[in-house]
Amino acid sequence: MIDLRSDTVTRPTPAMLEAMMSAPVGDDVWGDDPSVLRLQNAVAERAGKAAGLFFPSGTQSNLAALMAHCGRGDEYIVGQLAHTYKYEGGGAAVLGSIQPQPLENAADGSLPLDKIAAAIKPIDNHFARSRLLALENTIGGKVLPAGYVAEAVQLARSRGLATHLDGARAFNAAVASNATLAEICAPFDSVSLCFSKGLGAPVGSVLVGSAELIELAQRWRKVLGGGMRQSGLLAAGCLYALDHQVERLAEDHQNAARLARGLSEIDQASVLSQATNMVFAQFPQQHCAPLEAWLKERGILTQMLYASRFVTHLDVSAADIDTFIAAVKAYFRLAA
Numbered sequence: 001m002i003d004l005r006s007d008t009v010t011r012p013t014p015a016m017l018e019a020m021m022s023a024p025v026g027d028d029v030w031g032d033d034p035s036v037l038r039l040q041n042a043v044a045e046r047a048g049k050a051a052g053l054f055f056p057s058g059t060q061s062n063l064a065a066l067m068a069h070c071g072r073g074d075e076y077i078v079g080q081l082a083h084t085y086k087y088e089g090g091g092a093a094v095l096g097s098i099q100p101q102p103l104e105n106a107a108d109g110s111l112p113l114d115k116i117a118a119a120i121k122p123i124d125n126h127f128a129r130s131r132l133l134a135l136e137n138t139i140g141g142k143v144l145p146a147g148y149v150a151e152a153v154q155l156a157r158s159r160g161l162a163t164h165l166d167g168a169r170a171f172n173a174a175v176a177s178n179a180t181l182a183e184i185c186a187p188f189d190s191v192s193l194c195f196s197k198g199l200g201a202p203v204g205s206v207l208v209g210s211a212e213l214i215e216l217a218q219r220w221r222k223v224l225g226g227g228m229r230q231s232g233l234l235a236a237g238c239l240y241a242l243d244h245q246v247e248r249l250a251e252d253h254q255n256a257a258r259l260a261r262g263l264s265e266i267d268q269a270s271v272l273s274q275a276t277n278m279v280f281a282q283f284p285q286q287h288c289a290p291l292e293a294w295l296k297e298r299g300i301l302t303q304m305l306y307a308s309r310f311v312t313h314l315d316v317s318a319a320d321i322d323t324f325i326a327a328v329k330a331y332f333r334l335a336a
């Protein structure tokens with residue numbers, strides 16, 4: 001199968017499984033799982049932060065971070081398209097009593113500075129207390145411009161807000177912009193990093209930040225049901241990814257560019273964007289369902305929507321991209 005639906009579909013490699021099977025473990029709720037501690041320290045160091053905390057999912061890592069930054073009746077400023085706002089079931093409001101203040105994302109994924117400034121509320125009993133600015137990098141595969149990030153964070157700081165980055169794909173951002181992970185994370189008070197996406201681990205996210213913030217997040221992790229026991233088995237998969245599967249993200253970015261080039265040769269396809277490991281493209285609406293079915297019969301999994309997203313990852317090779325493009329071309333030859 002060639003699965004282009006998401007970079008979450010990767011399977012652990014034999015070497016990763018080997019690392020997981022031989023991991024020393026303890027009870028992480030008691031704080032004595034050596035593999036979890038190793039991962040948390042390694043990721044914090046790489047991200048240039050004081051402390052790290054292992055989570056079962058990015059959703060929970062983001063939520064615990066929001067709850068560590070904001071209390072009941074506080075507000076966070078976030079993009080309409082941000083994962084924390086749009087794709088996490090409204091957890092900040094539902095479970096955290098935190099009011100989201102969503103803003104329209106610009107085409108490059110950023111939140112315009114004037115809109116952020118206008119959304120920050122004065123201290124007044126009429127208003128929720130604006131406490132946090134949350135950005136996402138990459139967003140829709142796009143790397144937020146470093147200059148923009150610096151300005152947005154400086155604006156937030158100057159108005160007394162803390163800052164959080166949903167860095168589910170911050171490793172992609174770092175590799176694509178020839179920056180270190182620490183450079184991508186530096187502006188933010190906290191960053192959530194996913195290991196179950198392009199890095200290829202089966203499970204796990206790590207939240208990084210100051211020791212004080214991580215201590216608060218650790219309490220919320222327990223409350224949210226994320227305290228795990230011999231989770232070193234999972235952390236070892238993430239450690240393996242950290243050591244062996246970061247630099248190779250560049251191949252995913254090349255394969256996404258290859259995919260976009262291939263689609264651009266097809267009259268019925270219009271490529272909307274390609275950045276890092278994601279391509280967004282449109283096909284005539286009447287072809288979406290039949291094309292998806294045609295590809296599936298040929299062992300290629302896609303999700304054809306109004307704007308279809310194709311994601312490259314560890315388990316997709318350049319040859320797989322060529323197979324996919326050839327299959328799309330064959331479909332349109334027959335459909336014509």
Ligand SMILES: *Cc1c(COP(=O)(O)O)cnc(C)c1O
Nearest residue numbers: 057058059060083136166168194
């Ligand atoms: C995947 C993802 C998350 C977290 O997702 P989980 O499936 O809960 O691990 C958070 N933010 C972004 C941008 C993501 O893509």
